[in-house]
Amino acid sequence: MRQIDHFIQGYAGSGAGVRKHSIWNPSTGEVQAEVALGDASVLEAAIANAKRVQPEWAATNPQKRARVMFEFKRLVEANKQALAELLASEHGKVVDDAHGDIQRGLEVIEFACGIPQALKGEYTNGAGPGIDVYSMRQPLGIGAGITPFNFPAMIPMWMFGMAIAAGNAFILKPSERDPSVPVRLAELFVEAGAPEGLLQVVHGDKEMVDAILDHPAIAAISFVGSSDIAHYIYSRGTANNKRVQAFGGAKNHGIVMPDADLDQVVNDLAGAAFGSAGERCMALPVVVPVGEDTANALRAKLIPAINALRVGVSNDPEAHYGPVVTPEHKARVEGWISTAEAEGGEIVIDGRGFTLQGHENGFFVGPTLIDHVTPDMESYKEEIFGPVLQMVRAKDFEEALRLPSEHQYGNGVAIFTRNGHAAREFAHRVNVGMVGINVPIPVPVAYHSFGGWKRSGFGDIDQYGMEGLRFWTKTKKITQRWPDGGGDGSNAFLIPTMG
Known part of the structure; x- marks a missing residue:
């Protein structure tokens, strides 16, 4: 070995x-x-x-x-x-x-x-x-x-x-x-x-x-x-x-305003929530549609997109994501799905018990969508760190703004909208360290810096x-001060000469 x-x-x-x-x-x-x-x-x-x-x-x-x-x-x-x-x-x-x-x-x-x-x-x-x-x-x-x-x-x-x-x-x-x-x-x-x-x-x-x-x-x-x-x-x-x-840790939210391009949002969520099996502190595991019409329309588009995700071995070039890292982590992620269900969340797409033919002993978790999640649920409060997307419905902009602002974690957040005023207001007021505007994973480029707020970051200086x-x-x-003149107290400049 x-x-x-x-x-x-x-x-x-x-x-x-x-x-x-x-x-x-x-x-x-x-x-x-x-x-x-x-x-x-x-x-x-x-x-x-x-x-x-x-x-x-x-x-x-x-x-x-x-x-x-x-x-x-x-x-x-x-x-x-x-x-x-x-x-x-x-x-x-x-x-x-x-x-x-x-x-x-x-x-x-x-x-x-x-x-x-x-x-x-x-x-x-x-x-x-x-x-x-x-x-x-x-x-x-x-x-x-x-x-x-x-x-x-x-x-x-x-x-x-x-x-x-x-x-x-x-x-x-x-x-x-x-x-x-x-x-x-x-x-x-x-x-x-x-x-x-x-x-x-x-x-x-x-x-x-x-x-x-x-x-x-x-x-x-x-x-x-x-x-x-x-x-x-x-x-x-x-x-x-x-x-x-x-x-x-993190519990990053994606706020979806009624004017957002839902097709683009769904495409972004497929990668941001499920890419790398959700094992990223900058993943987007919570989506917050604003208004029931937005929520229902988004859900209708998410279901076929999530069902189309391909789970495969790490060297499968067609796979969207692979297994989680250990058997203990697989059990932990599936445990959080069960907790969300017991708390009243609706398991729209269930990734528990997923197996891959020919790799039945691999640590795979299927893509999971949970709707009607509420802020009082433990599964919402804690980081799941797996291929699980939770939907928390907000009635208006102010409620959507409060959700990430009041959460214990403050790593990243994103807002999806065509409205410049809403985006500017959100970026200014939200209590989170890194903000994306129509960018699902707002990791800054290398010549800026990376760092979250609240329980997502301890210390005063970013990476x-x-x-x-x-x-x-x-x-x-x-x-520094260089005195004029020499040791006799004169004010004459002593300039070295050549020769």
């Missing part, structure tokens, strides 16, 4: 007796590999390497750092198909979605290639008599990233791309469910010319997470995962005087873009 070890320069590897975690093939239901679970001693080996190489990397001029980022981008692009197939085999998402996973990560790497420009500070000439003030951005030292299973390429690149370009060393703790792609990315980073020890990968569960949170050498931590764990990461990390950004650069650097401010 394939064994996945830590990627630590000089580390001898995991021997017998080390705890292991099984890696499933979600399409077949078979265990395909094992990953070693590390502890504080494994982290200590990575820290030792990071301490050794980080000062020299920080002293490397930004232009040379950018060249490494450019070469890494080239190598990832050259290996993109193999990376996508490896990612799909462990996660379950179809290969096309895996390509998107990699590409969105590469867009942040592209931004990081501009680090010489991004690192420039501010300068004020003549802030006082003979006084100038300027600033410079300097790296923090060693950063760490704790990343989720659902984007094993994109989110690590969001984190380490900005951190390393800014001059830090980086230790990545990916999900133990699909760790192979993060290891391969680290290998490519060394191949791109990065010093060994600059980007390292350690595997583990809570024991490793706690070691990262407690280690005094780690200055900053970036996390993406569930909200309860995000709150834990933020609380324990900041208590240890670390800089922490921790992004949690990637200039916000990401601010997170991974500290600003030094210099106020």
